[in-house]
Amino acid sequence: MIEVKDVSKTFGAVRALDGVAFTARDGQITGLLGPNGAGKTTLLRTLVGLLQRDSGSIAVDGVDPAAEPLRVRQNIGLLTDQFGLYERLSTREYLTYFGELNGMAKADIRSRIAEVAALLGMDDILARRSKGFSQGQRIKVALARTLLHRPRHLLLDEPSRGLDVMSTRALRRALEALRADGCCVIMATHVMQEVVHLCDDVVVIAKGRTVAQGTPAQLCERTGISNLEDAFVSLVGEEGIVA
Amino acid sequence: MKSKLLIVLAKEWKDALRDKRAMALLALFVVMYPLMIGFMLNRIISRSTTPEREGIELTVVGAERAPTLMTMFKQKNINVHASEPLTEDATGALLRTRKTVGLLKIDAAFSENYAAMRPARVELWFDSAVDNGHKLDEVEDVLRKYGTAVASARLLAHGVSPVTLMPVAVQRYDTGTSASRSGVLIGAMMGSFFVPVFMFCLSTAVDGTAGERERRSLEVLMAQPVRAAQLIGGKILCGTALAAVGFGLELMFAHGILKWLPLEEIGMSWRLTVADLGLVYLTTLPLCLFAAAFETALAMNAKSFREAQSTVSLAVMVPIIPAVIVPTLDLQTAAWMYDVPVLSQITLLRELAKGQALGLLPYVQAFATSLVAGLACYAFAARRLGSEKYVLSV
Secondary structure: OEEEEEEEEEEOOEEEEEEEEEEEOOOEEEEEEOOOOOOHHHHHHHHOOOOOOOEEEEEEOOEOOOOOHHHHHHOEEEEOOOOOOOOOOEHHHHHHHHHHHOOOOHHHHHHHHHHHHHHHOOHHHOOOEOOOOOHHHHHHHHHHHHHHOOOOEEEEEOOOOOOOHHHHHHHHHHHHHHHHOOOEEEEEOOOHHHHHHHOOEEEEEEOOEEEEEEOHHHHHHHHOOOOHHHHHHHHHHHHHHHO | OOOHHHHHHHHHHHHHHHOHHHHHHHHHHHHHHHHHHHHHHHHHHHHHHOOOOOOEEEEEEOHHHOHHHHHHHHHOOEEEEEEOOOOHHHHHHHHHOOOOOEEEEEOOOHHHHHHOOOOOOEEEEOOOOOOOOOHHHHHHHHHHHHHHHHHHHHHHHOOOOHHHHOOOOOOOOOOOOHHHHHHHHHHHHHHHOOHHHHHHOHHHHHHHHHHHHHOOOHHHHHOOOOOHHHHHHHHHHHHHHHHHHHHHHHHHHHHHHHHHOOHHHHOOOOOOOHHHHHHHHHHHHHHHHHHHHHHHHHHOOOOOHHHHHHHHHHHOHHHHHHHHHHHHHOOOOOHHHHHOOOHHHHHHHHHHHOOOOOOOHHHHHHHHHHHHHHHHHHHHHHHHHHOHHHHHHO
């Protein structure tokens, strides 16, 4: 469970986070919606303790990332919006490296790689070095890295971008399996269809503030618009007028 | 469970060994410097061991007109080759072949003028574009002496002592030996032994920081449950290991070459035992750490891979300066020299090569100061990597 209360963060004159607050529960996929520049990346970086908040409180299973970043990271899988692989390492070596960094034992890493590869359908690229991988293959490797150490919390920044239909389905199955396992998944995305299909809870943020939280149906109800995309635009727009 | 630092080190090491370009560069530096130094020393040796005057060849037109002069040439080990009169072009062509230092043309009117005590003309043709060293000077010296001898004889015939023509008598003494002349050069060469240390870890330092940042893999790495100090420490240790391996190979290779060269011929020596070499190597290990940490601390702040490469290559000049400049200043070896990283290792190597017994202190000084400098760079890099400002720039 991730609880965020009134978190704000300023960089010079820019207020990147301005009192964002929400709760992401275990066994749920929480969608994080917001226009570009809403503060999603800053929020995710604050959650893993890479950035320090100015005020407010964060608890990841009761642990404050500002105080104990390593303990929090141990229990978080982070997929950033931009990431690179190591061209001179094979997928298996890459995954082993991150498994070791997360304190996994050799045998555990081996069996876990097999599991994750089966889950994401990427057996064919395990032995290959990542030079020349397609965008879809890259994101699968990164996702596999995110899931490898069985984190109880997942922070995914647009995990489905660049994936073809088959891979998107594989990803969806993987996320549903994690939800069934009781993981707490936060997924930032711009694809409304995905939100409707997958998310149990949606947090809409704009200008560093939480605009609304609820199930997709509740959001539609609140705005009185049946289409989630239009509801989202309306919610963000409201905020725009307020600001 | 393995230490996180060792995990990072193992991964970086594997990554570095697979970088073919970096490895080729490393191999080049291992071989290049010892070979270069060996080649230069070999030239110095062969130059100083060939006899000073190997015989000077001089072509003379009209040699029969000045037999005394020819005899004097012969006494000075100058071989005279008589020749038919040559045109100006033919003279030029002959000089360009470099088979002769110069061409002496003795005028047809020489004997007549000589007998009449008028200045008897001789022409000395030479090509100043050809470096003959002191050979031409010697020819001219003989000509001068010949003139003086003739003048003395004439004065004597008039009852004047030829000594009146020599108000000053110059006696020349040259205390320079070929060894002291080449000392500066040799000092600079010793310095250049340590330059590759900074090259061996360069590509890893740049690739592991600015490279990761440019490939966008750094943020993910920083979000792992690993302390910044361990993360950057593993990377720095990888550079250190590469530098240490590279320098070890270079030192062994150089040792082989210097043992084989007859350095005694130029008053130099390489009296290092394997144990000495081991100690020098040991004191260079913290220098490897310093090189890797220094370059990593610089490269991590560059905005791009290319910027990092150019910044680091330039900045590396700073620690290398003492390696190249100080030996040319011809300073006496002093205790403070063992306190300056790079310079300390050079001084150590130079003194050992001379066969000096040093005692333990210089080794400790060289080891400790390099270690402190290396750890300072490491601490800076770790602090920087853990700072929020750095996260934002990733």
